[in-house]
Amino acid sequence: MRQARPDRADLGAGLFVVALGGLAVWQALAIPTSPLYAQVGPKLVPWLIAAGLLVLGVLLTLEALRGGWSADIPDIAEAPPPNPRSLALLLAALLANLVLIEPLGFTLAATVQFTLVAAAFGSRAWLRNAAIAFVVALAAYTLFVKLLGVNIGAGLVEGLVFGWPE
């Protein structure tokens, strides 16, 4: 048998699953007892799932301590190294959308998001991307809101193009 050293990254994944199990236990405890009679109450299945996650988490942790699994999977072992700049830009794009969508409306928030995502994947044509983004977002807005009747949140631009809601 090969005496392998623990794989720290895999260990983190295993412990995360244990924590998820803990979260499930906490929420299972929080379910109020039902006043209605039922052969099987609302608590049984949450407990089963919580227990399952804890067991799976412990097994994954043990596997990580025995050397883990990532090193044996070619797709992971040969993956390119992490690119913190790209990831940071992408996370910034998601955050921008989250913050801007309520005050500015869908089209402007999506334009900012699109430009940042394109930058994350190495495109430096900021202005051109912003222009593409604006057109794509407005077209998508028109398609979904006007044709399919889905409400995606109007803002400044939508108001100017389609008129303000009554």
Add this chain to the structure above:
Amino acid sequence: MDAIAGLSMGFANALSLTNLGWALLGCFLGTAIGVLPGLGPALTIALLLPITFSVSATGAFILFCGIFYGAMYGGSTTSILLNTPGESGSIITALEGAKMARNGRAGPALATSAIGSFVAGTVGTLGIAFLGPVVVELALQLGPAEYFSLMVLCFVTVSAVLGGSALRGLTSLFFGLLLGLVGIDLQTGQPRLTFGIVELLDGVNVVLVAVALFAVGETLYLAWRHVEGKAEVLPVGRIMMSRSDWKRSVWPWVRGAGLGFPFGVMPAGGSEMPTMLSYYAERKLASPEARKEFGTTGAIEGVAGPEAANNAAAAGVLVPMLTLGLPTSATAAIMLSAFQSYGIQPGPLLFTTQAELVWTLIASLFIANVMLVVLNLPLVGLWARILKIPQPQLYAGILIFATIGTYGISNSVVDLMLLYGIGIIAMFMRRFDFPVAPVVIGMILGPMAEQAMRQALTISQGDWTTFLTRPVSLVILLVAAAALLGPRLYGRWVRRMAG
């Protein structure tokens, strides 16, 4: 209703101008999306679920089935021209297909996979039409206990049997089951796993989870591992197949279709196994000269067989979905939730209560198949051009549609936070090789399984042995146990014999 009567009624409906329009739109969208790397049918149908508010059920399902079949056609184009398989079923196609393309034979490779998809799709759809009513007859005998056992079997096969590791597959499944619990318990009205957040009382939306797993998680992972540089799209060349290409393709198509369909029908859905088996079978059966092409210049048998197996398996997945209400792939799970949003409960009664819908749908699968082969052969140049959309703008666009799909349902920023949160988890799932399909299946099938379990226990007055004393239920559970433990015990036994 038997298959012939059903089909004639179905074709009468499906050939109306509106329904043909939906099918064409579905095929077009499906192929385009299948071609784009990183976008699959599950995500597309999830994003289009809002149309269930404004379109008739028949129209919506014709559209979804067109997308479902179309994405299979498109996916093979990507794996041949870009050597990046979009979904697990076309990994094998990329093996030989990309090699053929590199040696200037992309045209025949694309043609054999399109015609093979057509053959397999037709065989598979015939299978649905004739097998469906038979399965329904059997399914009507099943009670809640048997249903629960069937769902357990389904859980085991989609998570533990397919994929790299039973442990990681089951973890994904349990994550999905946990997400499915969020919200108010239907039977007693108690809030579960809501963390006291009002927005969570209605549960986590399936679209949100699908978009998080397939679009946000994938994009985050690609950015995390981003390397500057462009993927190379291989030239298409002439699309014609020579006489020997035809001769070498016909039997692989037929064998692949015959191999793929049963795998799709069994709750062991998934296309990895049949495509792999077809590949090995064709390599074994190929003539000595052809066998030399395997792994070197690319053998056409190795594209024709697996591609047919892939499509037939995809068609087969619709059998348990329509007859039992059991989804065995992520796409089928999303379609199931579309049925639910129309207030239609898929299951054995679907063929009687919604006969018109079911048969129209099956008929439009035939129509979609014909449309697809017509769309794909002459237009392959157009699809290849879609592959040239640069990565930055492609993923930026995908995330815009992710926002629409999520924010459009509820207009709630809490949902967007959930979307990005689950997306980050999905990024790490990709990094640590946890499969994502079991999450979607667990989330949709979990609440149904809980309901079946509670019904069974109410009937048996709380007696848990009901799952073991009813013979059909017992047999299904034994099969599930064998599927879970069999490979491990066999491995241990082999090692003991060797050691």
